[in-house]
Amino acid sequence: MSEFASDPMSQVAFISIPDSFQHHLQELSSTSPAMLPVDTGGDPADWNPEELSWEMILSGMLKVLAHQPDHDDAEYYRMFIQHMRPQMVTELSETGIIAAKNENFPVAEEVFQALTGLAPDRVEGPVNLAISFEQRADALSRIADESRAQQYLDRAYQTYRELLEREDLPADVYLNAGMFFAKIRNYDAAHTQLLRFVEESDEEEKISHARRIIHEIESQNLLDQLFKEAYDFIRMGDEETGIARIEEFLERYPTAWNAWFLLGWGHRRRGEYQEAVDAFDRAVEQGANNADTYNELAICRMELGDYQHARLHLVHALQLEPDNTKVMANFGVLALKEDDPEDARRYFSAVAELEPEDPVAQRYLKYLDER
Numbered sequence: 001m002s003e004f005a006s007d008p009m010s011q012v013a014f015i016s017i018p019d020s021f022q023h024h025l026q027e028l029s030s031t032s033p034a035m036l037p038v039d040t041g042g043d044p045a046d047w048n049p050e051e052l053s054w055e056m057i058l059s060g061m062l063k064v065l066a067h068q069p070d071h072d073d074a075e076y077y078r079m080f081i082q083h084m085r086p087q088m089v090t091e092l093s094e095t096g097i098i099a100a101k102n103e104n105f106p107v108a109e110e111v112f113q114a115l116t117g118l119a120p121d122r123v124e125g126p127v128n129l130a131i132s133f134e135q136r137a138d139a140l141s142r143i144a145d146e147s148r149a150q151q152y153l154d155r156a157y158q159t160y161r162e163l164l165e166r167e168d169l170p171a172d173v174y175l176n177a178g179m180f181f182a183k184i185r186n187y188d189a190a191h192t193q194l195l196r197f198v199e200e201s202d203e204e205e206k207i208s209h210a211r212r213i214i215h216e217i218e219s220q221n222l223l224d225q226l227f228k229e230a231y232d233f234i235r236m237g238d239e240e241t242g243i244a245r246i247e248e249f250l251e252r253y254p255t256a257w258n259a260w261f262l263l264g265w266g267h268r269r270r271g272e273y274q275e276a277v278d279a280f281d282r283a284v285e286q287g288a289n290n291a292d293t294y295n296e297l298a299i300c301r302m303e304l305g306d307y308q309h310a311r312l313h314l315v316h317a318l319q320l321e322p323d324n325t326k327v328m329a330n331f332g333v334l335a336l337k338e339d340d341p342e343d344a345r346r347y348f349s350a351v352a353e354l355e356p357e358d359p360v361a362q363r364y365l366k367y368l369d370e371r
Contacts, residue, residue: 008067008110012037012060013044015052033073037064058084062092065117066110078118089119096128105136123163123173130159134180142325143358153184164193171201175210182213185231185258187222220256224249230262239266257286261293264300273300291321298330302337310334325351329360341368 014035037060040047061077068074081088096111109132116125133156140149160177163169178193194210201207217223226249233242243266250259264279280288280297294317301310311334317327332347345368351361 009063011040011042011044012063013040013047014038015049033076037061037077039063054084062114062118063110066114069117069120074117081118089115089122089124092118093124093128096132100128100132100135103135103139105132105139108132109136123166123170126159126163127173127176130156130163130180131176133159134183139355143355144326144360156180157184157186171197171203172206174200175206178210178213182217185222186228187217188228191217191223220258221249221253222256222258224253226252227256227259227262230259230266234262234266234269239270242266243270255286257283257288260286261288261296264293264296268296268300271303273303276300277304289320291317291324291327294320295324295327295330298327298334302330302334307334307338323354325355325358325361328354329358329364332361332364336364341371344368 014037016034017036036057038047038052038056039059039062040056058081061081064071065074065077071077085091092111092115096108096115099105099108099111109129112125112129112132114125116129119125133152137149137152137156140146140152157180160180163173164177174193174197178190178197181187181190181193191214194214197210198207198214201210221227226245230242230245230249233239233245235242243263246259246263246266250256250263253259260279260283264276264283267273267276267279277297277300280293280300283293284297294313298310298313298317301307301313314327314331314334318324318331321327328347328351332344332351335341335344335347344364348361348364348368351358352365355361
């Protein structure tokens, strides 16, 4: 299946109900549909109707529920599947989670869409779908494909927004949504959902974690409109306006490490590396102890020719996140700058082993082969 399949129903054929199947369908309902969807597993024109099985019909129904949940016969398909396979919700949940864990995201997403269509009143489908979109965005971000990563973050955001329009949701939905909104720096939404979780949950460990994030949002004044505007401007490519907004924010709240990080990010994107280093250093002073900040510092230090400090920053970042392929790739870049191609090859090969599609690693390995 392609990433955004133009016709995800292309393998589904609608057929008249064979006489041999009529009896079983009439046992379930006297108003069975005139046509049944069949997942042919390929081009319907090449499919042999003699191969028809109940599994093909069930799979066809699930595809319809995944991609056409408002189909005229959708309610019948739900009833039919639940009658034939009462454990289908559990089966789909487990299948989708395994697929997402193995980074087989197209399969995971279609499974969770089918789960949403099969059980529209339950939350397992949309919650897992949003999580899989977020996981796919993380995977794309690891290989520096930020444009596609943002597309999947947007899809996760929309999925959560639609889910949160419902009433009487389980408390964990608010926690998942709040954590996601915090990740994308939508602190207004994160604050709202985390407070709802704290009010409705009785799980003390999760409540404690949510309260820590709520405290950080409030203590760093991240609900301020200036912060949100600054982030949005920089993310959309208007770094000059974003920098002006975040500098105005820092005049009011100079101890907010998130704001110093945002300022450094804006300057780095503009190629103003010394200004970026100064801002990232202030972020660290105010409590930013994370791999992203040290990796950004390393990038800027390399651009300034300060390889010694760049290495120290990368070491610190890798200690915080040992499997961070962005950091590993930057070790490779640093090795090349220091004229050590063998060390560079070692790092880029490690990245390629962990992330075979990483374009940075592949490009540099090709460069090293051609030297």
